[in-house]
Amino acid sequence: MGSENAGWIKSFMPKGLLGRSLLILMTPMLLLQIVTVLIFFERHWDTVARQLSRGLAGDIVFVIDYLGEYTDADHFEWLQHSARSNLQLDILFEPDEILERQITQPPFGLVSQELFNALNERLQRPFFFDLDVDDRKLEIRVQLKDGVLSVVAPRKRLYSSTTYIFFMWIAGSALILYGVAVMFMRNQVRPIRRLAKAADQFGRGVEVDTFKPEGAAEVRLAASSFISMRDRIVRHLSQRTALLAGVSHDLRTPLTRMKLELAMQGSLPGVDALKQDVVDMERMVDAYLAFARGEEGEKAVPTDIGKLITDQVGEALRDGQQIDLHIADSLEMELRPQSVRRCLANIMSNAGRYANNLSVRAGRRGQDYEIVFDDDGPGIPVDKREDVFKPFYRLEESRNQATGGVGLGMTIARDSARGHGGDVYLEDAPGGGLRVRLVLPIGH
Template sequence: MGSEQNSRIKSLMPTGLLGRSLLILMTPMLLLQIVTVLIFFERHWDTVARQLSRGLAGDVAYVIDYLGEYPDKEHYVWLQHSARAHMQLDIAFEPDEILEEQTTEPPLGLVSEELFVALTERVQRPFYFNLDLDNRRLEIRVQFKEGVISIVAPRKRLYSSTTYIFFMWIAGSALILYGVAVIFMRNQVRPIRRLAKAADQFGRGVNVGDFKPEGAAEVRMAASSFMSMRDRIVRHLSQRTALLAGVSHDLRTPLTRMKLELAMQQSSPGIDALKQDVIDMERMVDAYLAFARGEEGEKAELTDIGKLLTDQVGEALRDGQQIDLHIEDSLEMDLRPQSLRRCVSNIMSNAGRYANNLSVRAGRRGQDYEIVFDDDGPGIPADKREEVFKPFFRLEESRNQATGGVGLGMTIARDSARGHGGEVHLEDAPGGGLRVRLVLPIGH
């Protein structure tokens, strides 16, 4: 039960740095304001309400005592005039009337309770009061022997304007403080977001050369470390690619000489086998170099995925594959087109090696763009699907290049997808065979 409550509370908490920072800043301020308001209600408003209620009850007691002492008409007229002029009270006498209802228990509300206590102490007669006579007035009715006296007073005799001023001050200052906090925290979070965006772009091969450290000292330090890491990675990849390119060139030279020597030899079973071995060696050298090079040197550019798929499927159709292409909606994204071409080509080549028919569907799926390849081949066992992404792993255990390839196709495909921030998933196709789902995130 406790873990469920904790998970529910965590789900309500903000997940972003800006939201959490504002929560950390505003929670103490909000608690301080709550404590201040409680103290105000407990002390200030209680004191003010008590004093105002006693003052009004004292004026009512004076009017009642005066009428009890001087019940004649002349004194009554003088009291009406004097009470209206000096105490803001309107007095009306209702002869032979009886109070239909009396206030015998304190009503709910701080002001009502204080007025009930004050009238009970000073008037000592049956009374009834209505604080909501209208928007500006209240009424107090007191029972006499000869009838009922009605006293109407302004509501401001019981309610202090300082209460509303205090609440307006609290609310206004809170809004100003919260607004300033939001502005400052957004300025502090912005460099972190820029750093995260730059790291994501660099991971997808987008040029981030204009990135400059900014913000707090810790954020600048992280940005500087990121730039140093970026330079080291770029330098390492350049050196690796140059080394492999040199090795490839050095290997191609003796392979070319071997091909020339073999071409000059008379055809025989041994010579033909050597020729095939040289061709396989060239194919392996090209595959190894493509795997090691990855996306090195290729810059991201705005690419129409629909057109790219159409071109790749067209090449596969010319090579004899049976492919059904359906593009639900095309999309232009910042991609490395050659890298994505290698990814799509390797997936379709694997399908063409083991299946007779291939279906390719592409379209938006929420925040991603998905390309789904469904074939009718034998598929891949569930416990081997992660293994096929390892370099040089082949389900076909022989080293025959004609039947199993080099074992780098799916490795290159996943590296390319992850280089674009996406992923390659292997699943069961609905009609049997293998489903390869290429996911590319949109909006990075």
Template sequence: MVGVTRWVKRLLPHGLLGRSLLIIVTPLIVVQLVSTYIFYATHWDTVAKRLANALAGDIGAVIETLRAFPDPDSQAHTLRIAASRMELDIRYEPEGILPNVPGEPPVGIMDAALYQSLRERVQRPFQVDSESFDREILVRVQLQNGLLEVFVPRKRLFSSTTYIFVLWMVGTSMLLLGIATVFMRNQVRSVRKLAAAADSFGKGHDVPNYKPEGASEVRQAAMAFLIMRDRLKRQIQQRTEMLAGVSHDLRTPLTRMKLQLAMMGELEGRVELEEDVAEMERMVEGYLAFARGEGSETPVPTDLAQLVEEVVGRYRRQGSEIDLHVENAVSLTLRPHALSRALSNLIGNALRYGGHVWVRVGCRPDGVDVVVDDDGPGIPVNQREQVFKAFHRLEGSRNVATGGVGLGLTIARDIVRSHGGDVLLEDSPLGGLRARLRLPL
């Protein structure tokens, strides 16, 4: 049962437009099937019987007239009346005998009704040939003195209302389906616009021109999205301003402390105080960098491969060994300065802990990957999410050569997530750590 359910779910449409049309089309098809069944079971059967009774009655009337007036002139006159008034081409063969060949069983409602009517109205041996001629049906009737062959036009047994009824049902159904498709497409378009706006905002792009439209429920969801967008922007702006203000205010007392330490001369504990001041200064710079990560830089179309080459080039000019491999050029809408900072943090961490770094830019079906590999000691699996927390450091010393403030990976992931992507840490095939930066297309 579970397998059947899964199979049915795979066959059903996944989009809102397809499912909405399915809801409309399914009752329509059921109504058509029921109407067709009722039509075939009642109307068509009734019409077929009446047409067959009329034809059998005409043949019976001709037979009785021929029997009542046996002279050749009267019989010829009767046959002319049948041809002109009844559309029956009748040929009488005196002394003719009905072929001793079993007749074919009736096929379809029309043939069955004709057989039944001939048995009731003619009451003589007969054969019906409905296959030999395209436009006529041959009815042979055995009389006492000969064989009567009656060529009947098929239109006398055919009712055009059958096809008219079917064509009318199909035509109106297609018209209703077309109208429903147009209306449903307009309704689905507003949902798609809302989804596109949410996706664009999730990638860090502003959507100032989006306006709620569509049904009242869709408008309600769109208004909720706009309120959420404004609330998030206010929160981001408040956090950025707060961090920038705090960091800026801390620089003044730090500068005074540095001047006072410089004027104190050689005193006991001066070196430790200078180290504390330097540590606080690095933390303030980290605050400012973290605040700038959510800055108001405008996204612009950017060649990601060229951006990576520029970041790698800066490290190479400082003497670092970095292997760079770019599969193909990719243009994305990015905040280039912010993303450059994120790449610098990832490559800088790899250079700090590894002797050699490999950087690769590659495309995947739904986005782009920038992979940074190193041959360093790596990070244990159970601590890979912890290192993204602000101020978390695996190396506990205050030595700037062996560890920073603890905001490098936090800033990198924060920037990448503001673009709709993410930063993941994995095992590198080179023995160290792999940092995978993923960006959506």
């Protein structure tokens, strides 16, 4: 039960660093302000309401006492004028009237309760009050021995504007403080976002030469570590490519001499087989170099992915493959075109080697661009699917280059996909055979 509640709470929590930082910063401030406001309302407003209620009740007692002493009309007119001018009270005496309603229990509301207590304590007579006569006035009716006294007073006699001014100051200052906090936190989070964007771009092969450390000391340290890591990776890839290029060049020289020697042997027994071996060795050397080189040196550029797929499928059709193509969405993406071409070519050539028909479907799926290859071949056992991505691994164990290739096709395809931040997945095709799903993230 506890874990379910924790999961429910987490679902409403901010996911980003900015949101969580603001939550950590603002929650104590908000709680402090709530406590302050509650204490103010409990103490200040209660005290102010009590004093204002007692003052109004005292003025009404004064009016009643004066009426008890001077009952003639001239004195009542003077009392009306004086009460209106000095006490802000409009009084009206209704002779021989009986109070229809009276309040005997404290009503709901802080101001109503304080006014009831003050009138009940000072008047000791039946009374009734209405605090909502209109937006600006309230009425108090008191039962006297020879009639009913009606007193109309402005609402400000009971309500203090300082309460609302205090609340507005609290709310206004809170908004200003929260705005300043958001501005500073955004400035702190921005370098982290730039670091994440630089890492993503580097993973997809996009140039990040303009990236530089900025922000807090910890963020600068992480950015400096990223730059050092990037330089080491680039240096390692360059060294590997140079090494393989050198090895390839060194191997091509003896292979060329062997080809010349075999050409001069004429039609001696075994010469044709040796010639084929030399051709296979050259093909293997080229494949090893392509695997080691990968997309080294190629820059990511805006590329129409739909046109790139169409062109590559056209080349496969010219080679005799049977392919059904459907592109739902075509958009421009930051890609290394030759690397993606190599990836598509390897996937389709593998399908052409083992299947008769191939279906290619491409389109946008959320934040990714997905290319699905479904063939009608024998498929790949589930326990062997990850193995085919290993360098030089072949399901066909004869080592015959004509039937099984070198064993680097799917390795190069996955390297290319992951070099763009995506991946290659192997699944069962709906109609039997193998489904290869190539996922490429759409850059922003």
